[in-house]
Amino acid sequence: MGWIPFTSIQFLLYELLRRQLSIQTGQQPSPAYEAAICGSISGGFAAAVTTPLDMLKTRVMLYLRVKPILRSRFVTIYRTEGLTALFARVIARTMWISAGGAVFLGAYEWSLYRIMGS
Template identity: 45%
Template sequence: MSIHYLPGQRKPLPHEAALCGSMAGGFAGAISTPLDVVKTRVMLEAKSAHPNPNDPAASGSALSIPYRMRQIAQQEGVKTLFRGIVPRTTWISLGGAIFLGAYETVMKIIRKEEGAEE
């Protein structure tokens, strides 16, 4: 952001960093929602007393993720893979804004203190 959009390649202000953190977090949260849906189902199946032994995905291998995504999409529809996208995106956007905004606020304070000592 500093290199391409801010004059003189200055450091972003806390509110600018918060906006970037919010946008980045929201985007990441939205596109990773299908993985979260699959992860949640795997965790719930692991808690189940009777997992389906005929399910090739029951082995827990990493290859089961694409299989499970296809299975959910075919049996319940692609829309199911994006269930919960709005609250997930909202929550992660808020977290990104708080974390990156707070980080830049602290860095701004540290930079001022370092400048005062010299």
């Protein structure tokens, strides 16, 4: 529920940032540290934007005895707890996933560079 939108946003933004950075610096492929920066930014942005979906997934998992109707659960949370409830933990989630994106995508590009030998 949350990972498909998250991953779609993260990788789309990651590739756009890397491409733009390559154009500006004239380096192809980008060094691993640039990929790590792009991964951090794209992961953080995707995490922030998809936090309501993550929060909804968590709430549905907590109340598995009740048949989960996602739309009504989302509306109920919004009406009873407000917009802030949908973005609960947004800062922690964004920071955590930004760090993970930097490590994962930086290590990926570094490994790819080493394997391909270029």
